[in-house]
Amino acid sequence: MHPFAPYVLHSYYRATGWNEDNLFSNFTRSSNAILDFAVPRGLHLSVSKSPNAFFNTSYTLNALPSLSGSVGYIFSSHELDIKNSSDVHLKDTVEHFRVYAQPRRPEGQEEVWLAGERVDTRDYLLYGRLHLPTGRLDALYSTRLSPTVQGLVAAISDLPSSLATEGRARGDNVSNMMFSLQHDIGKWCTEYTWSADDGMWGIRVLHNFGRLHSPAEPPDESAAGPRPKRVDEEEATGGGLKGRVSAGAEVYVSVKEKSAGVSLGVRFTTLPDTGLSSQTSRGPAQPPTTITGLFNPMMGHLSAAYAARVSRDLSLCSRFNFNVYSYDSEWTVGAEWWMRRSPSQVPLQGERARTDSVHAEKWDQQPSTTASDTRGVIKARMSTKNNVALLWEGRLKQMLVGLGVVSDLSSRSKPITAIGLELSYFSTG
Numbered sequence: 001m002h003p004f005a006p007y008v009l010h011s012y013y014r015a016t017g018w019n020e021d022n023l024f025s026n027f028t029r030s031s032n033a034i035l036d037f038a039v040p041r042g043l044h045l046s047v048s049k050s051p052n053a054f055f056n057t058s059y060t061l062n063a064l065p066s067l068s069g070s071v072g073y074i075f076s077s078h079e080l081d082i083k084n085s086s087d088v089h090l091k092d093t094v095e096h097f098r099v100y101a102q103p104r105r106p107e108g109q110e111e112v113w114l115a116g117e118r119v120d121t122r123d124y125l126l127y128g129r130l131h132l133p134t135g136r137l138d139a140l141y142s143t144r145l146s147p148t149v150q151g152l153v154a155a156i157s158d159l160p161s162s163l164a165t166e167g168r169a170r171g172d173n174v175s176n177m178m179f180s181l182q183h184d185i186g187k188w189c190t191e192y193t194w195s196a197d198d199g200m201w202g203i204r205v206l207h208n209f210g211r212l213h214s215p216a217e218p219p220d221e222s223a224a225g226p227r228p229k230r231v232d233e234e235e236a237t238g239g240g241l242k243g244r245v246s247a248g249a250e251v252y253v254s255v256k257e258k259s260a261g262v263s264l265g266v267r268f269t270t271l272p273d274t275g276l277s278s279q280t281s282r283g284p285a286q287p288p289t290t291i292t293g294l295f296n297p298m299m300g301h302l303s304a305a306y307a308a309r310v311s312r313d314l315s316l317c318s319r320f321n322f323n324v325y326s327y328d329s330e331w332t333v334g335a336e337w338w339m340r341r342s343p344s345q346v347p348l349q350g351e352r353a354r355t356d357s358v359h360a361e362k363w364d365q366q367p368s369t370t371a372s373d374t375r376g377v378i379k380a381r382m383s384t385k386n387n388v389a390l391l392w393e394g395r396l397k398q399m400l401v402g403l404g405v406v407s408d409l410s411s412r413s414k415p416i417t418a419i420g421l422e423l424s425y426f427s428t429g
Contacts, residue, residue: 008080012142019104021100022189024204030317033336057071090395100272105212138155152181155176201255245267264297339394341374375395386408389405
């Protein structure tokens with residue numbers, strides 16, 4: 001599940017209207033949620049507190065296999081709606097498969113004028129975490145430079161005494177600082193990065209074909225019945241899927257290492273379903289599907305993934321990796337199954353239940369789904385390299401719980417390579 005800091009960061013992006021799904025760095029996010037989920041190692045405890053809508057604190061403790069911990073603080077200039085761990089929507093804390101909304105041009109905050117002068121300031125978020133006993137410091141600064149431009153500065157500072165002896169002998173330096181500038185106009189999204197440690201420059205570009213999402217459009221066009229077809233409208237032919245196509249590329253150059261790299265990608269995504277199309281003459285809704293392909297010509301790496309939600313609670317994904325130089329290949333399959341309470345067990349709490357229902361339908365495009373009827377999610381993956389992983393994430397009482405295991409079927413001496421339990425609790429007010 002998401003740690004508390006990424007959960008707050010996602011809430012900050014939603015509150016400020018920034019679309020993080022339109023970045024090339026998140027190009028394979030749908031398939032990664034099913035095939036690359038992280039399994040906790042050992043025993044991990046996390047306690048977080050939000051005294052107000054702007055300030056958050058977080059404390060973590062790793063009890064196994066070694067004792068360590070961290071203390072983190074987050075401050076945002078924008079008021080955030082942080083939920084308690086007892087009533088937060090599980091899909092806000094778990095990386096899961098979903099079809100993302102149509103790309104849109106980001107909108108900035110409303111201008112505030114006082115006595116003829118503009119007094120509003122740009123949004124920003126500050127995050128810092130101190131790891132104990134190593135003394136490593138992580139920091140992040142994110143600010144909105146304009147409605148379509150966002151800047152990020154990430155830094156890691158590690159004490160030389162915390163490095164292993166052989167690491168110091170090799171001249172390793174964990175400390176690093178990275179700058180990132182993101183420019184998103186909906187159809188195009190460009191990201192420029194620079195790393196101070198190895199002097200690496202990078203640029204990522206993503207282009208979305210088709211029309212953008214317009215805020216003036218009604219949220220549900222299917223309820224109004226058939227409408228005249230637009231010239232630029234994406235429409236499937238011959239019974240195929242109706243969706244949009246995106247293409248992107250990444251180029252990076254390291255001055256210190258004297259190396260470079262490039263990768264290309266293409267993605268097809270079905271249009272988000274309103275959940276009411278089955279009640280109209282258009283027939284049943286198409287299954288939410290995402291198909292991605294990546295190719296690195298310099299490394300010879302080729303990857304293709306297919307992910308789809310075959311039912312309301314079950315999503316399947318398959319990915320094939322192949323190297324054209326070494327002929328090394330790997331096939332990975334995975335599944336994601338959401339468990340729900342029976343209708344008689346779902347508590348209704350007036351306006352809160354209605355709000356959760358609207359939230360769930362907005363982000364997951366599922367009819368008649370409330371946030372309180374979700375008990376948890378089971379994820380599983382298996383590859384041709386005999387690696388198997390299982391993970392359960394859910395809620396017990398007022399705590400979020402994650403329990404997982406990783407197994408290597410090819411090893412008879414040590415078939416279980418990792419097992420872990422993660423407990424997370426956070427509150428507000």
